[in-house]
Amino acid sequence: MLLIPCPYCGKRDEHEFTYAREGHIARPTNGEQLTDAEWAQYLFMRKNPKGVHYERWMHAKGCRRYFNVARDTVTHEIYAVYEMGQPAPVIERENGR
Amino acid sequence: MKQHYSIFTLARNAVSYHEKWTEAWRSPDPKPSYDVVIVGGGGHGLATAYYLAKEHGITNVAVIEKGWLGGGNTGRNTTIVRSNYLWDESAHLYEHALKLWEGLSQDLNYNVMFSQRGLLSTAHTVHDMQALRRRVYAIQLNGIDSEILTREQVAEYCPILDCSPTARYPVFGASLQRRGGVARHDAVAWGYARGADARGVDIIQNCEVTGFKIENGKITGLETTRGSIGAKKVGVVVAGHCGVLAGMAGFRLPIESHPLQAMVSEPIKPVLDCVVMSGQVHVYVSQSDKGELVFGAGIDSFNSYSQYGSPPVVENMLNALTELFPIFSRLRFLRQWGGIVDTCPDASPIIGKTPVENLFFNCGWGTGGFKATPGSGHVFAHTIATGEPHKLAAPFALERFTTGYLIDEHGAAGVAH
């Protein structure tokens, strides 16, 4: 069970949240100029890293706000929690994964 | 050729107290290079190697596995086998697999304990029932066995299922595929490994692929924890780790890796002689030959490579299970585990070429690829051997995410396995 620190409400159990998947995917602003392959990259292709994942969660059973989380997909350790619109922090880790 | 298994070999070995069985496959050191290297020693990878040798005469092949054979999802799954998918493309692919299952123990000379005990998918709302009817009619039009049972027929077919009108999840009816069932997961990996080895394939365990050698957009070999290995063609079949391997080759996949959990109860006397699954309330269950009830649920929502999941998923699954089967409510658990599944946006697999020449991927089977193991290996072997997709695999190419030709099987595959 993850204990997720909502930036607005504090630490809460995972079951209060819904997962909103990979973060920092910007919708292209020049849509009419994109090729089908570029659209496919935006719509479907994902980083799916084994290690730090920058992702979004929503506090569905609390404040109902979205925020970003940097979390390790192997250990589930949460390295950082930050507001929507903030840049992804660089995570330095000892094991270098 | 390896020792042929039969009632006579069994009797002969019984006389020597079963101490003289020979190994089922060799464990050779990797050669400097191969015609084809398969990455991933799960059922799909081993089946691919087997059919490469058997159907295409390509025997200078290695299967490279970072752990032990079947230690990935193959040995962690709840082993449900069926072919009742909605769209023509999937129906044909999974039915191709089901037909191979029906002769697999004989073909491999290895008992995979395939048991066609019947598979019931229940519907719990009017809309659920409508969707189920649509799916059953589509399946029937594809010439695949599938039928609709009324509530009364369900109650008769599976008496321990709570079909009373006051049930929390009232049963409106169900679909039944009588040819569906379960198989012994490890045996599938071992049987294919033995068959491939007997035809000359090198099976190399405890060897992790750490990189690819790519020259001018073409694969030439791999880096592994046991040194570099040259390869004319490479087939990657690593389930939850496909994103990691795609990253090594420099491209991305439309796939995310999630834990999928399963568990077994203490063993009890025979009580359930079919497989029951409910996509609506997220649970599926069968009884193993040892008497344990085997259940599973949906994926954990978040991306993860840890082979365990979170308790809320288990709790939801147990709620559903005990509502459907009040008789199970006082059973104890024996074990619980997770596997890392490779989920695709349209709940269908990706089979075929990649942006790198002679590098092929077979992945995205997500929560439901065990049933496809023989068919997947068969069409993937063809794809690698000829360099062109097998006609059943062609619709499942990676390009479908560019063309938009998605094969949406969430209804048939979403929670159901």
Ligand SMILES: Cc1cc2nc3c(=O)[nH]c(=O)nc-3n(C[C@H](O)[C@H](O)[C@H](O)COP(=O)(O)OP(=O)(O)OC[C@H]3O[C@@H](n4cnc5c(N)ncnc54)[C@H](O)[C@@H]3O)c2cc1C
């Ligand atoms: C809990 C659970 C229940 C399931 N229930 C069902 C079910 O009832 N019915 C059904 O049809 N399907 C089910 N599935 C899905 C099914 O298990 C999979 O789709 C299928 O087994 C995938 O087989 P595979 O051979 O592709 O993958 P795997 O068996 O996972 O094999 C992939 C192998 O690749 C190896 N590997 C990874 N990275 C590397 C590397 N870098 N180098 C070398 N080797 C590597 C891994 O160690 C692994 O052994 C379930 C899955 C789970 C987890």
Ligand SMILES: [Zn+2]
């Ligand atoms: Zn909150």
